[in-house]
Amino acid sequence: MPALAQVLDFLYPPRCTACGTALASEPGRRVCARCVASVERMPEPRCEVCGGPLESAVSEAIRCARCLAHPPRYRTARTVARYRTTAEDEPGSLPALIRRHKYGLDQSVGRALVEYMGDELPVSAGDYDVVIPVPLHWRRLWWRGFNQAALLAAEVARRLDLPLDTTAISRKRFTTPQTARHHDERIRNVRRAFTVTHPERVRNRSVLIVDDVMTTGATVDECARVLIAAGAICVDVFTLARVL
Ligand SMILES: [Zn+2]
Ligand SMILES: [Zn+2]
Numbered sequence: 300m301p302a303l304a305q306v307l308d309f310l311y312p313p314r315c316t317a318c319g320t321a322l323a324s325e326p327g328r329r330v331c332a333r334c335v336a337s338v339e340r341m342p343e344p345r346c347e348v349c350g351g352p353l354e355s356a357v358s359e360a361i362r363c364a365r366c367l368a369h370p371p372r373y374r375t376a377r378t379v380a381r382y383r384t385t386a387e388d389e390p391g392s393l394p395a396l397i398r399r400h401k402y403g404l405d406q407s408v409g410r411a412l413v414e415y416m417g418d419e420l421p422v423s424a425g426d427y428d429v430v431i432p433v434p435l436h437w438r439r440l441w442w443r444g445f446n447q448a449a450l451l452a453a454e455v456a457r458r459l460d461l462p463l464d465t466t467a468i469s470r471k472r473f474t475t476p477q478t479a480r481h482h483d484e485r486i487r488n489v490r491r492a493f494t495v496t497h498p499e500r501v502r503n504r505s506v507l508i509v510d511d512v513m514t515t516g517a518t519v520d521e522c523a524r525v526l527i528a529a530g531a532i533c534v535d536v537f538t539l540a541r542v543l
Contacts, residue, residue, distance in 0.1 A: 313328075313329075315329070315330050315331035315334055315391075316329045316330055316396065316407065316408055316411035317330050317331070317334040317391045317392070317393075317395070317396050317411065318331060318333070318334050318390065318391035319391075320333075328414060329407065329410055329411040329414055330411045330414045330415065334391055334393075335414060335415055335417065337391075337392075338379070338380045338381075338393050338415060339380060339381040339383060339386070339393075340380065340381060341378060341380075341381050341541060341543065342381075342543075346361070346362050346363035346366055347361045347362060347375070348362050348363070348366040348370070348371065348374075348375060348376070349363060349365070349366050349371065349375075349376045349516060350375065350376050350377050350378055350421075350541065351363050351365070351366075351541065351543065352543065371516060371520045371523065372520050372523035372524045372527055372534065373508070373516075373519060373520060373523035373534045373535060373536045374533045374534060374535050375535050375536070376513060376516060376519065376535070376536035376537075376538070376541075377421040377422055377535070377536070377537050377538075378421070378513060378537070378538045378539070378540060378541040379415065379416055379417060379420075379421065379538075379539050379540065380393050380415065380539060380540040380541075381540065381541060381543050382394050382397065382512055382540035382541055382542045382543065383543065384542060393415055393539075393540060394540070396408060396411065396412065396415075397412065397511060397512060397539070397540060400412060400447055400511075401447065401511070409445065409447050409450040409451075410450070412447065412450070412451065412511070412539060413450065413451060413454045415539060416451070416454065416455075416539060420455065420458060420459070420537070421537070422455070422459070422507060422535065422537050423459070424459035424460060424461055426505060426507070426535065427459070427461055427505045427506065427507040427535070428461070428462075428504040428505050428506070429461060429462050429463075429464050429467070429500070429501070429504050429505075429506055429507070430452050430455050430456040430459070430461050430462070430463050430464070430506075430507045430509060431452065431463075431464050431465070431467050431468060431501075431506055431507070431508055431509070431522075431526075432446060432448035432449040432451070432452035432453075432463075432465055432508070432509050432510070433448045433508060433509070433510040433518060433519060433522055434446065434448075434449075434465070434468055434469050434470045434493065435448070435470060436470040446465075447511045448509055448510045448511050449465050451509050451510075451511060451539055452465070452509035455507070455509050455537060459507075461507070464497075464500055464501075466496060466497065467495060467496060467497045467500045467501050468493050468494065468495050468496065468501075468522060468525065468526065469493070469494055469496045470492055470493055470494075471491075471492065471493065471494045488517070489517050489518050489521040490521065492518075492521060493521055493522055493525045494525065495525050495526060495528075495529035498529040498530060501526050501529050501530060501531045502529065502530035502531070503530060503531075503532055504531055504532060505531070505532050505533050505534075505535075506526050506531045506533070506534045506535070507534075507535050507536075507537055508522050508523065508526075508534060508535070508536045508537070509536075509537050509538070510536070510537075510538045510539075511538065511539050511540065512538060512539065512540045512541065512542060513536070513538040513540070513541045513542065514541075514542045515542075516536075519536045519538070522534070523536070
């Protein structure tokens with residue numbers, strides 16, 4: 300006799316969280332293969348530091364102009380997908396889904412986002428001791444009920460078989476959303492926003508910070524700054540998407 304879940308799946312076939320097509324042949328999945336495959340990638344060649352595109356025509360250039368002018372505190376940043384803000388209004392696109400997730404209260408979207416990370420993560424387990432998500436302020440966490448960066452970080456930690464630490468850093472200042480801010484403003488906005496609550500848990504450790512979307516990198520760089528100040532050996536960044 301089929302399990303109740305199978306009967307329900309038959310009566311109400313699960314649908315792709317992004318585009319809404321039936322997922323009948325893909326048990327347990329929340330996003331259809333077509334949506335995952337349609338994700339835009341960051342253009343190449345990429346900056347060896349921030350992972351952003353190298354705008355320079357000089358073939359020897361390995362760092363982008365921004366990283367050369369303002370070297371970040373983190374060692375490297377890697378991302379899976381390109382976040383084109385104009386795609387936020389395209390139904391079924393990753394930016395549309397992330398936006399729905401960020402401003403909605405639908406936690407199932409978080410589990411869908413995890414599937415977009417694909418099979419191969421652009422980071423390897425041997426480089427880190429611990430995975431730490433970019434924290435949310437408790438007020439926003441209370442309002443939203445979950446931290447999407449923590450959902451992604453939990454999956455990264457699980458796949459790399461590394462410990463996850465969601466409380467080593469906390470957000471002490473309530474910052475307004477980074478969207479619609481200029482670069483300098485973003486840096487000012489996040490300055491002193493984070494505090495290392497458990498320095499003993501990051502001291503002499505190599506840390507991988509995880510966030511959903513990297514915009515200018517000001518937020519993850521500020522996290523890296525406080526972690527290094529607390530004694531972390533090095534800090535790398537992994538985000539699901541990066542605005543370009
Ligand atoms: Zn789909
Ligand atoms: Zn760069």
